Amino acid sequence: MGKKRTAAQKHTLIYVQDMLRELTALCRADQLKESAYFLQMAYIQVSDDVRDSQAHQGSVVTDPSEPRLTQ
Numbered sequence: 001m002g003k004k005r006t007a008a009q010k011h012t013l014i015y016v017q018d019m020l021r022e023l024t025a026l027c028r029a030d031q032l033k034e035s036a037y038f039l040q041m042a043y044i045q046v047s048d049d050v051r052d053s054q055a056h057q058g059s060v061v062t063d064p065s066e067p068r069l070t071q
Contacts, residue, residue, distance in 0.1 A: 005053045013053065017046045 027036035
């Protein structure tokens with residue numbers, strides 16, 4: 001399990017997660033596959049950090065709209 005995070009850090013992680021989701025969708029829509037791939041990898045990492053922070057609090061929330069890996 002990860003380290004404890006401050007409320008500000010958790011807020012930042014969630015904000016970055018949302019922005020990465022949007023940027024990934026934009027790149028996919030414009031067929032920018034490589035950029036979409038790298039943004040998606042960053043999204044996955046941030047999502048893991050968010051889940052880790054939430055698990056530390058005792059509540060894990062899974063976002064059903066998370067992008068899935070695609071080739």
